[in-house]
Amino acid sequence: SAWEKAVESGRTLYSAMKSKDSVARWFFKNYPDFSETVQSPFDGDLREKLKEWGYNDNEELSKKLDKECDFEAYHKIKRAFDELSLGTKAKADGGPNQCFQVNHQDGPNVKRKENGELPDAEFQYYDVCGKTYRVTGGTHDIAVNSAGAVILMNVISAAYSAEKFLWKKKAGTNELPHIRSTSDIAWGLWNRVAPGNVKEIKYLIVAQIMNTGTRDLIRAAYETLTPPQSETRVWPGIDFNMDTSGGQAILGSPVGRWAGYFLMQHKRQFGGNRFISKVRIFKPDGATLPYIIFYVDPNPA
Numbered sequence: 001s002a003w004e005k006a007v008e009s010g011r012t013l014y015s016a017m018k019s020k021d022s023v024a025r026w027f028f029k030n031y032p033d034f035s036e037t038v039q040s041p042f043d044g045d046l047r048e049k050l051k052e053w054g055y056n057d058n059e060e061l062s063k064k065l066d067k068e069c070d071f072e073a074y075h076k077i078k079r080a081f082d083e084l085s086l087g088t089k090a091k092a093d094g095g096p097n098q099c100f101q102v103n104h105q106d107g108p109n110v111k112r113k114e115n116g117e118l119p120d121a122e123f124q125y126y127d128v129c130g131k132t133y134r135v136t137g138g139t140h141d142i143a144v145n146s147a148g149a150v151i152l153m154n155v156i157s158a159a160y161s162a163e164k165f166l167w168k169k170k171a172g173t174n175e176l177p178h179i180r181s182t183s184d185i186a187w188g189l190w191n192r193v194a195p196g197n198v199k200e201i202k203y204l205i206v207a208q209i210m211n212t213g214t215r216d217l218i219r220a221a222y223e224t225l226t227p228p229q230s231e232t233r234v235w236p237g238i239d240f241n242m243d244t245s246g247g248q249a250i251l252g253s254p255v256g257r258w259a260g261y262f263l264m265q266h267k268r269q270f271g272g273n274r275f276i277s278k279v280r281i282f283k284p285d286g287a288t289l290p291y292i293i294f295y296v297d298p299n300p301a
Helices: 002-017 021-027 047-052 059-063 078-083 158-166 182-193 212-223 245-251 257-264
Strands: 097-103 125-128 131-134 139-145 149-156 203-206 238-241 276-282 291-296
Touching: 002 021, 002 212, 002 245, 002 257, 047 182, 059 097, 097 182, 139 182, 149 182, 182 257, 203 257, 212 245, 238 245, 245 257, 245 276, 257 276
Parallel strands: 149 203
Antiparallel strands: 097 139, 125 131, 139 149, 203 291, 238 276, 276 291
């Protein structure tokens, strides 16, 4: 079942976050990519790497998110941010929140037409190491708060976007950009906002969850509580420890897994086995879409 799969996935990530790489690798023994290490091959601010792989990621795109980058006026979660000691204002208004849009189309490395113009998205291609790839139209809208939070706002993965929108067929793994996971893209953006200070990550947050698979898992997780709960509450919401099936299911959910990978795949940069200590689900005052906060334990396991 979807529940069992999510719990299993969350449990594996939780164990791997708390273990050194050689042990973490064993938890992923069925994944050929992780045969040598579970650490990410990508590091730093990833500007050049994203450009190389056909992405567009610039000031202009970031400006489009100025409104969403205000966590009081737009998201209405000031009570939560106050308690987490996170400012709510956007960088544009002198605040700590910087928003980024990273699109897998229209990038500087996409081949232009003879007149120098960009072709339409469905006709865009780029070359990496002598091989031609096609853009997918995938997109990541992510906010980073310099006091220690990464907030996922909207993600359409490269694979999903290719299949549903741009290519209208399933993409083979070898056709997709090598850098595409949410955790890798989030890592690059965290590095831009917290250069030299990446260990200070405190919260990994997912905003306005529309993903139906995840919302089903949230409902199922509420049923495991004593007494069972039926709906998301306003702040302070509902907490799950990570040694419960509810907490593991949320971590293993479609919108949760990135948080586990974000910590598991950067052990060296984080100075040890950083892990998630608990997860909280809540909804903004006067709204219905749930938000998830993964709390990062300050001390490595």
